[in-house]
Amino acid sequence: MKKNVTVSVLMAVYNTDFSLVKRAIDSVLNQDMADFELIVIDDGSQNDPKHQLLDYVRQHEDRAIYLRHANCGQSRSITRGIQNSAGEFVTMLDADDEYKPYHLRACLEQMTDTDLLASTTETVVDTDDDYYVPDRHDPYQLVHVDDCILFATLFGRKEVFTNMKFQDRYGADAYFYEHVAQNYRVKKVNLRTYIYYRNIATSICSVVKRRHTTVFT
Numbered sequence: 001m002k003k004n005v006t007v008s009v010l011m012a013v014y015n016t017d018f019s020l021v022k023r024a025i026d027s028v029l030n031q032d033m034a035d036f037e038l039i040v041i042d043d044g045s046q047n048d049p050k051h052q053l054l055d056y057v058r059q060h061e062d063r064a065i066y067l068r069h070a071n072c073g074q075s076r077s078i079t080r081g082i083q084n085s086a087g088e089f090v091t092m093l094d095a096d097d098e099y100k101p102y103h104l105r106a107c108l109e110q111m112t113d114t115d116l117l118a119s120t121t122e123t124v125v126d127t128d129d130d131y132y133v134p135d136r137h138d139p140y141q142l143v144h145v146d147d148c149i150l151f152a153t154l155f156g157r158k159e160v161f162t163n164m165k166f167q168d169r170y171g172a173d174a175y176f177y178e179h180v181a182q183n184y185r186v187k188k189v190n191l192r193t194y195i196y197y198r199n200i201a202t203s204i205c206s207v208v209k210r211r212h213t214t215v216f217t
Contacts, residue, residue, distance in 0.1 A: 003086045004086060004088075005035055005036055005037045005086055005087045005088075006033075006035040006036065006087060006088050006089060006108070007035065007036040007037075007087045007088070007089045007090075007091060007104050007108070008036070008037050008039060008081075008082075008085035008086060008087030008089070008090050008091075008158070009028050009036055009037070009038045009039070009091055009092070009093055009104070010039050010041065010078050010081035010082065010085065010090065010091070010092050010093070011024060011025070011028075011038065011039070011040050011041065011081075011092065011093045011094070011095055012041045012043050012074045012077035012078055012081070012092075012095065013040060013041065013042050013043060013045060013053065013095040014042075014043040014044065014045055014071065014074070014077075014095075015045045015046060015047045016045075016095040016096055017047075017096075018048060018052045018053060018056075020095060020096045021040075021053055021095045021096075022056060023098055024093055024094070024095050024096065024097060024098050025038065025040070025056065025057070025060075025064070026098075027093075027098035027099040027100075027101075027103075027195075028093060028099060029060060029063065029064075030101055031099065031101060031102070031103065031104050031105070032101050032102050032105060033104055033105050033108075034063075036063070036087065036104060037063060037064070037065065037085070037086060037087060038060075038063055038064040038065070039064075039065045039067065039081045039084060039085060040053065040057055040064060040065065040066050040067070041067045041068075041069075041077040041078070041080055041081045042054075042066065042067065042068040042069075043069065043071050043072065043073070043074070043077045044068070044069060044070045044071030044072070053066070054066050054068075065084070067080060067081070067084065073168050074151075074166075074168075075165075075166035075167065075168045075172060076168075078092060078166060079165065079166065082158070082161045082162060085158065087158060088157065088158060089107075089108070089111065089155065089156065089157055089158065090155075090156060090157075090158050090160075090161045091104070091107065091152075091154065091155040091156075092151060092152040092154060093152055093194075094151070094152045094196075096197055096200050097152060097194065097195055097196055097197055098195045099193065099194060099195070100122070100193040100194070100195065102193060103191075103193040103194060106191050106193045107119070107155040107191070107193075110155075110187075110189050110191075111155070111156075111157075113185065113187075114156075114185045114186060114187045115156055115157050115159075115160050115180070115184035115185045115186065116154065116155070116156030116157070116160050116177070116180050116184055116185070116186045117154070117155050117156065117186065117187050117188065117189055118149045118150065118153050118154055118155075118173075118177055118186075118187075118188045118189075119150075119153040119155070119188065119189050119190070119191040119192070119193070119194060120146050120153075120188075120189075120190050120191065120192050121145065121146075121150060121153060121192060121194045121195065121196035122192045122193075122194070122195045122196065123145055123146075123196045123198050124195060124196065124197045124198060124199055125198050125199055126199040130198040130199055131144055131145055131146075131198070132144055132145070133145055133148060133198075134170070136170060136171025136174055136175075137171075139170070145196070145198065148173075148174065149173045149174040149176075149177040149188070150173060150194075150196065151172065151173035151176075152194065152196075153194050154173065154176070154177070156180075156184075157184075160180055160184055163183075164176060164179055164180050164183075
């Protein structure tokens with residue numbers, strides 16, 4: 001693994017189907033820039049008895065690292081990834097999403113006047129209802145995904161992620177962004193280079209939304 005790369009991409013995985021994780025990994029490896037590392041943090045998954053994920057990362061050891069620990073949640077897993085990262089910039093990718101081939105380059109081009117950015121996504125839905133997620137202040141209200149700060153679209157200088165911590169809570173991404181804004185330059189941009197699959201029933205947003213479905217309907 002090369003050191004002093006420009007971008008460290010962190011992916012926390014917990015019991016995500018390997019076919020989806022492979023799609024996510026491939027979308028990183030197929031970026032139109034090569035100055036990055038991918039750190040896959042296996043958060044104690046129990047659905048991979050044949051070690052497909054580890055074996056696949058091993059095939060790309062020149063650009064990818066595999067870490068594993070007992071289940072502790074996404075926030076702590078990402079924190080461990082940050083601690084093991086070598087990039088000047090840090091970003092994330094959810095294990096069931098993917099990047100467009102120019103995502104990292106597009107984000108880097110936005111970093112000349114900011115320390116942390118969030119972006120809009122190309123959102124994949126089954127119905128228009130999927131564009132709406134529970135509001136973090138009131139889960140009985142819905143907001144459009146374009147109006148949210150989405151965890152995996154965060155892209156910033158490593159210093160930001162080292163000095164600021166994620167919380168284990170729904171809406172942790174927005175709270176992180178707001179906290180960072182008190183000390184650093186932040187901005188939200190309309191890139192749509194991150195492909196966000198809102199049609200996956202096991203996602204956190206989907207689970208929270210179902211809890212309140214009788215109110216929404």
